[in-house]
Amino acid sequence: MKAAVPITVNGLKASCSQCNLVELCLPFGMSEHDLNRLDELVGARRKIKRQQSLYRAGDPFEAIYAIRAGSFKTDVLLEDGRDQVTGFQMTGEILGLDGISAETHSCNAIALEDSEVCVIPYGKLEEMSREVEGLQHQFHKVMSREIVRDHGVMMLLGSMRAEERLAAFLLNMSQRFTARGFSPAEFHLRMTRDEIGSYLGLKLETVSRAFSRFQEDGLVSVQQKHIRILNASGLKRLLQHQSGGR
Amino acid sequence: MKAAVPITVNGLKASCSQCNLVELCLPFGMSEHDLNRLDELVGARRKIKRQQSLYRAGDPFEAIYAIRAGSFKTDVLLEDGRDQVTGFQMTGEILGLDGISAETHSCNAIALEDSEVCVIPYGKLEEMSREVEGLQHQFHKVMSREIVRDHGVMMLLGSMRAEERLAAFLLNMSQRFTARGFSPAEFHLRMTRDEIGSYLGLKLETVSRAFSRFQEDGLVSVQQKHIRILNASGLKRLLQHQSGGR
DNA sequence: GGACACCGTTGATCGACGTCAACCACAAAA
DNA sequence: TTTTGTGGTTGACGTCGATCAACGGTGTCC
Numbered sequence: 001m002k003a004a005v006p007i008t009v010n011g012l013k014a015s016c017s018q019c020n021l022v023e024l025c026l027p028f029g030m031s032e033h034d035l036n037r038l039d040e041l042v043g044a045r046r047k048i049k050r051q052q053s054l055y056r057a058g059d060p061f062e063a064i065y066a067i068r069a070g071s072f073k074t075d076v077l078l079e080d081g082r083d084q085v086t087g088f089q090m091t092g093e094i095l096g097l098d099g100i101s102a103e104t105h106s107c108n109a110i111a112l113e114d115s116e117v118c119v120i121p122y123g124k125l126e127e128m129s130r131e132v133e134g135l136q137h138q139f140h141k142v143m144s145r146e147i148v149r150d151h152g153v154m155m156l157l158g159s160m161r162a163e164e165r166l167a168a169f170l171l172n173m174s175q176r177f178t179a180r181g182f183s184p185a186e187f188h189l190r191m192t193r194d195e196i197g198s199y200l201g202l203k204l205e206t207v208s209r210a211f212s213r214f215q216e217d218g219l220v221s222v223q224q225k226h227i228r229i230l231n232a233s234g235l236k237r238l239l240q241h242q243s244g245g246r
Numbered sequence: 247m248k249a250a251v252p253i254t255v256n257g258l259k260a261s262c263s264q265c266n267l268v269e270l271c272l273p274f275g276m277s278e279h280d281l282n283r284l285d286e287l288v289g290a291r292r293k294i295k296r297q298q299s300l301y302r303a304g305d306p307f308e309a310i311y312a313i314r315a316g317s318f319k320t321d322v323l324l325e326d327g328r329d330q331v332t333g334f335q336m337t338g339e340i341l342g343l344d345g346i347s348a349e350t351h352s353c354n355a356i357a358l359e360d361s362e363v364c365v366i367p368y369g370k371l372e373e374m375s376r377e378v379e380g381l382q383h384q385f386h387k388v389m390s391r392e393i394v395r396d397h398g399v400m401m402l403l404g405s406m407r408a409e410e411r412l413a414a415f416l417l418n419m420s421q422r423f424t425a426r427g428f429s430p431a432e433f434h435l436r437m438t439r440d441e442i443g444s445y446l447g448l449k450l451e452t453v454s455r456a457f458s459r460f461q462e463d464g465l466v467s468v469q470q471k472h473i474r475i476l477n478a479s480g481l482k483r484l485l486q487h488q489s490g491g492r
Numbered sequence: 493g494g495a496c497a498c499c500g501t502t503g504a505t506c507g508a509c510g511t512c513a514a515c516c517a518c519a520a521a522a
Numbered sequence: 523t524t525t526t527g528t529g530g531t532t533g534a535c536g537t538c539g540a541t542c543a544a545c546g547g548t549g550t551c552c
Contacts, residue, residue, distance in 0.1 A: 076397055076398075076401050078401065078405075078485075079486060080485075080486050082405050083405075084400060084401045084404045084405050086397045086400050086401075097389075097390055097393055098390060098393050098394050098397065099390070100386050100387055100389075100390035101387050101388075101390035101391040101393075101394055102394070106394050106397065107397060126379075126382060126383060126386070129376075129382070130375075130376045130377075130379070130382065131376075133372070133376070136372060136375070136376065137372060140346050140372070140389070141346055141347050142347075143343075143346075143386070143389040143390070143393070144343055144344060144345070144346035144347035144389070145347040146393050147343055147344050147347075147389070147392050147393060147396065148344050148347055148348070148352050150393065150396035150397070150400065151322055151332045151344065151352065151353060151396070152322075153400055154330060154332050154396065154399055154400060154403060155322050155324065155330045155332075157400060157403035157404050157447060158330045158403050158444070158445075158446075158447035159324075159328050159329075159330050159444075159447065161538075161539090162538075162539065192498090192499065192500085193499075193500065193501095194499085194500095198404070198405075199404075200404075201403060201404035201405065202539075202540090203539075203540055203541080204499090204500080205500090205501080205502085205539085205540075205541085206538090206539055206540075207500095208500060208501055208502080209501085209502080209539090211500095211501090212501070212502080224499080224500070224547085224548080225499095239324075239326075240325060240326050407508075407509095408508075408509070438528090438529065438530085439529075439530065439531095440529080440530095448509080448510090449509075449510055449511080450529090450530080451509090451510075451511085451530095451531080451532085452508090452509060452510075453530095454530060454531055454532080455509090455531080455532080457530095457531090458531070458532080470517080470518080470529085470530070471529095
């Protein structure tokens with residue numbers, strides 16, 4: 001009695017139960033039974049080309065998105081032209097939560113490489129999370145995690161020095177690559193120095209200099225966007241010594 | 247057939263339907279019918295003395311809190327002793343959302359003056375928001391608003407100069423006092439210069455100097471913690487001129 | 493292959509904010 | 523009233539990171 005899988009504009013219908021990102025994504029920790037219900041929830045997949053936006057500040061809020069492949073940055077713009085990267089997102093992470101409060105997105109989400117997301121219509125999500133307890137709880141956890149993450153960034157921006165910020169950034173990237181089955185020590189950054197700087201509240205030259213310094217000190221090897229961490233505990237130590245900061 | 251209102255340790259049982267903070271708090275926008283159900287949800291009130299903590303980082307997460315009276319700060323601590331204020335909260339605002347993700351609080355919530363909160367047991371909240379659509383939606387909005395707010399702070403910390411940060415802070419306070427029926431132009435800050443500095447990523451001396459500068463320029467009148475805004479549009483102008491920043 | 497962007501690196505200089513220190517204002521206690 | 527403590531202000535000086543500028547590497551489009 002099951003209807004045929006509908007063909008969507010952008011290709012295959014998403015399926016959480018078949019997806020190898022379950023452990024990183026919204027369905028984490030849900031029962032197999034609940035998982036099957038998620039397949040109803042998640043709409044089409046959508047492909048976004050590098051530098052294209054998934055949504056822009058001011059767009060009406062209709063759905064949240066799970067990153068199926070690729071990576072994104074989110075940024076906010078001030079009237080005067082200044083902008084700030086508020087986060088980098090990788091596979092399995094959820095985009096668009098900022099839109100719920102005002103029913104309008106409050107930042108831009110831009111693909112750092114050709115990417116693909118699963119579209120999760122928000123109305124449906126609320127509806128289903130009234131029925132599926134596991135989904136409700138997971139969704140709340142995802143939102144809460146975003147809040148905790150943001151507090152970490154505030155800590156970083158408010159009280160760390162340039163090299164500490166970059167060290168924290170690299171360790172965070174390493175940890176997230178590891179969670180995705182990649183090497184903890186060797187990875188490829190998808191963002192420019194300018195974007196890293198914007199995220200860390202630094203100018204690109206400062207980011208570049210900090211990279212060079214780390215290289216001199218044998219902490220990492222840097223070749224453009226290719227990073228190899230040579231001394232992870234050295235990086236961690238940088239974070240612990242209270243080095244005056246601001 | 248209604249049971250008598252139970253007497254709680256800390257005094258009166260909270261009642262959303264009777265509360266004059268509805269428009270600022272979790273129940274905002276909910277129907278009268280739904281509102282009555284909220285009275286079941288909200289547990290006892292709890293009083294917190296100035297400088298006492300409502301919860302501390304590491305405490306098991308059991309409830310979220312709505313501020314009934316008074317005000318709070320939240321802060322995070324790093325191992326090395328550095329700490330950072332992540333927010334100031336006023337009446338009607340919700341505390342504790344950081345705890346959902348790890349089932350443990352990730353920051354400290356400390357009363358800036360003698361205060362009172364309504365305790366909202368989290369299990370009950372999830373349960374009831376499966377039944378009451380309006381509650382579910384409002385709760386999601388509250389979480390999302392927190393995320394948007396944090397992005398604003400990241401913007402401030404990452405790309406504004408000292409005086410811009412303080413101007414943004416004052417305008418934000420003014421706006422929140424106004425929403426609570428107080429004067430937009432004249433108010434009493436409950437936090438020290440050190441706490442403001444920690445929140446804004448500045449040292450207390452820098453905060454103090456910025457206040458003095460504003461006073462010289464006739465933008466505000468400052469007498470210790472008592473602030474009078476003399477030229478709000480002047481403060482706003484400070485934010486728009488892109489003044490180089492970092 | 494050559495030309496052109498774009499991105500990244502490095503150096504020299506400057507300025508905003510941190511640091512250190514002294515002093516002042518106000519409130520609670522003696 | 524004086525005392526003591528906490529919080530706030532102001533000045534002199536130092537430093538970290540921004541700014542300005544030149545140059546080098548890498549990839550893409552003719």
